[in-house]
Amino acid sequence: MEEIVLMKGNEAIAHAAIRCGADGYFGYPITPQSEVLETLAEEKPWETTGMVVLQAESEVASINMVYGGAATGKRVLTSSSSPGVSLMQEGISYIAGAELPCLIVNVMRGGPGLGPIQPSQADYFQSVKGGGHGDYRLIVLAPASVQEMADFVDLAFELAFKYRNPAMILSDGIIGQMMEKVTLPPFKPRRTEEEIMAECPWATTGRKNGRRPNIVTSLELDPAEMEKRNIHLQEKYKEIEANEVRYEEINCEDAEYLFVAFGSCARIAQKAMEDARAEGIKVGLLRPITLWPFPYKAIAERAKGLKGILSVEINAGQMVEDIKLAVEGNVPVAHFGRLGGIVPAPDEVVEALKQKVMQ
Amino acid sequence: MQKEEIIIAGFGGQGVLSMGKILAYSGLMENKEVSWMPAYGPEQRGGTANVTVIVSDERISSPILSQYDVAIILNQPSLEKFEDKVKPGGILMYDGYGISTPPTRKDIKVCRIDAMDAAAELGNAKAFNMIVLGGLLKLKPMVTIESVVKALKKTLPERHHHLIPMNEEAIRKGMEIVKEENR
Missing domain, CATH: 3.40.50.970 (Thiamin diphosphate (ThDP)-binding fold, Pyr/PP domains)
Structure with missing residues (x-):
């Protein structure tokens, strides 16, 4: 139960x-x-x-x-x-x-x-x-x-x-x-x-039945080999980017403005969104759940027709760079954050929306 | 929709965090949405401590707030910090023992509970936070006393279960002694 x-x-x-x-x-x-x-x-x-x-x-x-x-x-x-x-x-x-x-x-x-x-x-x-x-x-x-x-x-x-x-x-x-x-x-x-051996044929589980040794290392002294390994990694990352992007959208359908926030800050931004909507400001929230791979496409798509985006983060402006990459200058993007262990309060976020985005 | 946004603030060692926890657990017993967010730090007995508790019928957005429906104030520094943050029409309840300059706002309901004195009368300083909780539940009956008892059973280790009747008595005491000051 x-x-x-x-x-x-x-x-x-x-x-x-x-x-x-x-x-x-x-x-x-x-x-x-x-x-x-x-x-x-x-x-x-x-x-x-x-x-x-x-x-x-x-x-x-x-x-x-x-x-x-x-x-x-x-x-x-x-x-x-x-x-x-x-x-x-x-x-x-x-x-x-x-x-x-x-x-x-x-x-x-x-x-x-x-x-x-x-x-x-x-x-x-x-x-x-x-x-x-x-x-x-x-x-x-x-x-x-x-x-x-x-x-x-x-x-x-x-x-x-x-x-x-x-x-x-x-x-x-x-x-x-x-x-x-x-x-x-x-x-x-x-x-x-047995399950591990079946799922992870690369793992160092002890050689049995004449299996070739599995060697786990990040060392490769031959740069040509190392380049191949890097290309393989990049291909894998492309696959992850294609398949594993996760995000959540709240109240975005009629939104004129958008908060983008992740983790705890998305909760604070959600409250700010509720308060701003009570004042008649049409703002939505997009919450990246995977920060890598980042939801570039979802943000670009959502940004169409928006008047502005506020990235709300508990830092000096980091994810805002990815949001700017996503919207490619088509929509104004601003950042609001508090630093050094101070957490933004919902009313500060609403105020920042008015000052930095709606002006 | 019923939603109560509460700050409980006082000295470390007064049972601020555990009172908040029991309130949150009581909400859970009634199948409500709850959040409990402590202002944590390098705290010590005698330092300041506060916790934000939200009890709601609906999913809670931010566990961190700018304004509160109810502020429970157990010392002077907390009064100075949170008096301005009570919503107009909200409630500020304070323990008279810790306060040298009482609250002055006229647009909120100010209530006093002499829980420290009452705890001394009961001969149990540890009953203090449950007396305060009783006062809160008298002013805002957001959970039943039965749910609080269930929450105590759930949160206290078995060996302390014999203390539950004493805690219940303390809650009832708090309900009795809380009084409205202004108006």
Whole structure:
């Protein structure tokens, strides 16, 4: 039976990981994300599903444990918050280069540097443009509710394995710390060794029956070979762009203006939309759910006939660049955000719409 | 549609966050939509703490608000921060113990609850936040006391279930002692 519970977004990540048959979690505490590891420690899944939960000595160790686990075809994840995710970037690049599936959860806080511990969305560039070195992409999902925190864990793993690519859940201190109703996903057993061998013929599962050795590496000293590998990656990314764009539109049919916002900020923008509509301003909301692949086409299509777009972000203006790329100068695009851990209030968003877009 | 947007603000250690949690859980018991958003920080006992709770019949958009239907104010810094943010016609309820300069707005209903004193009378300082919750439910009966009891059963570990009657008593006490100040 489905049970509705009240929990924090971070707790939902932990429960969803156990329920979707994850094999291992490796992480290191950092506010505002620590409840992920804490909840896993409380739930003791190693006694039930056999899932490994390990507090590593650092974020660098965590991501490399994920690298190792992923190389064997296991469903493995880590979670952290902004400064910790910065530490992981080398490992993430290696995992993308070695084409391994895994899940990284970033519950963003303010920056740059050590910053405060309050919510922020300032890691958009890092997440969607590549925070590590080299030409690679992460599949980036942006949950806007505790329910989506729970739902996107399995979705991220499904996409990661489908494309042999690391996936990220890009959340923040609002969604991580807030409590909402959530229906947890049903229990799915961890895959057996046989199932892993069947699904992941590339995995280092131990040579049996004369199979050739599987070698997992991102190292290739021959640039001609490395170019081929890069071309292959780019083809894969094109396929993901063609198939996996996700977004939500609210009140867009009659809209003259449009908010574009993701994650927690989409909730704030939704309230601002309700308030603005109560004043007679016809504004809609487009919420990118996948930040990469980004819904360029959907935004371009929706922008037709609009008087203006306001990108609402908890940063100094990052996603707004992608919105501008999408509309190619056909519609005025402005940005509103608060910085350093300050969260915009709905009335500020309405005011920004009036000042920056409707003027 | 019924929707209550509430801020509960006071000192860390007063039970602000857990009161909000019990209120949210009580809403859940009645199948309502709820959200609980703490202003988290490097908090400590004696520092400020606040939480936004929304209880609604419909899906909740923003868990973060600019204005509130009800502000529950448990110390002076919180009064200064949130008095202006009560919607016209809304309610501000404060505990007299923590307030040196009382609220002055005339366009809202100002109510006082001497919960700190009442908790001392009951001989249980920990009953404080449930007395405050009682006051809130008297002013805005958004959930029934039965739902609060169910929520307590759900959120408290079994070994603390013997404390539930005491909590229920505290809620009823709060309902009794809350009083409207202006008008």
